[in-house]
Amino acid sequence: MIEIHPAKPSDAAVLSELSRRTFIETFAQFNSPDNMNIYLNDAFSEEKQLAEIEDRKRQIYIAWNTKEAIGFFHLFHGSADAAVKGDNPIELLRLYVVSAWHGKGVAQALMNHCLELCRQGGYKTLWLGVWESNFRAQTFYRKYSFIWVGQHIFKLGHDEQIDLIFAKDL
Ligand SMILES: CC(C)(COP(=O)(O)OP(=O)(O)OC[C@H]1O[C@@H](n2cnc3c(N)ncnc32)[C@H](O)[C@@H]1OP(=O)(O)O)[C@@H](O)C(=O)NCCC(=O)NCCS
Numbered sequence: 001m002i003e004i005h006p007a008k009p010s011d012a013a014v015l016s017e018l019s020r021r022t023f024i025e026t027f028a029q030f031n032s033p034d035n036m037n038i039y040l041n042d043a044f045s046e047e048k049q050l051a052e053i054e055d056r057k058r059q060i061y062i063a064w065n066t067k068e069a070i071g072f073f074h075l076f077h078g079s080a081d082a083a084v085k086g087d088n089p090i091e092l093l094r095l096y097v098v099s100a101w102h103g104k105g106v107a108q109a110l111m112n113h114c115l116e117l118c119r120q121g122g123y124k125t126l127w128l129g130v131w132e133s134n135f136r137a138q139t140f141y142r143k144y145s146f147i148w149v150g151q152h153i154f155k156l157g158h159d160e161q162i163d164l165i166f167a168k169d170l
Pocket of ligand 1: 022095097104106107108129130131134137
């Protein structure tokens with residue numbers, strides 16, 4: 001049975017490994033090893049994951065299949081992209097599921113949990129950036145009525161890429 005729980009400080013190593021694994025599964029085929037390594041080492045070290053778990057502006061939840069971590073989402077209450085016009089916004093910074101669990105409802109369970117949490121927190125708008133060529137993720141978000149509102153640059157190592165900004169009313 002899949003269970004979703006808030007990440008605890010003791011999950012930092014698991015979250016670091018899960019984040020690296022899912023990022024590599026998703027993006028290694030499209031990027032140079034150098035650019036991947038710069039990003040992975042900066043974003044997903046255990047120390048950084050621990051700091052993010054403990055950061056009160058963030059809410060990180062992990063999906064577990066018994067003792068195996070198989071996906072997570074990461075909400076960040078920071079400043080919204082200028083393209084986001086809705087009231088009281090919050091960013092879905094990451095939503096990743098290990099590839100063996102794609103198409104099996106884990107992403108839906110995470111998204112439903114995320115939406116519920118945002119509504120309980122009084123947020124009115126959920127927004128995110130998604131790589132312009134990540135068509136599976138875009139299809140997934142559109143099923144939840146996210147709409148395109150703009151774009152911005154996402155730097156992966158030395159490479160500047162275009163992320164589409166999607167947003168939805170909550
Ligand atoms: C994005 C993600 C969370 C979605 O979860 P999932 O379990 O794959 O989602 P689903 O299978 O329910 O939905 C994906 C939809 O895209 C469709 N799809 C699959 N490949 C596709 C492609 N290449 N182009 C367009 N649509 C595609 C699927 O058919 C499905 O649509 P359907 O339900 O109408 O059949 C998951 O794929 C994932 O973790 N990907 C890697 C990480 C990632 O990209 N995260 C988002 C970063 S912004």
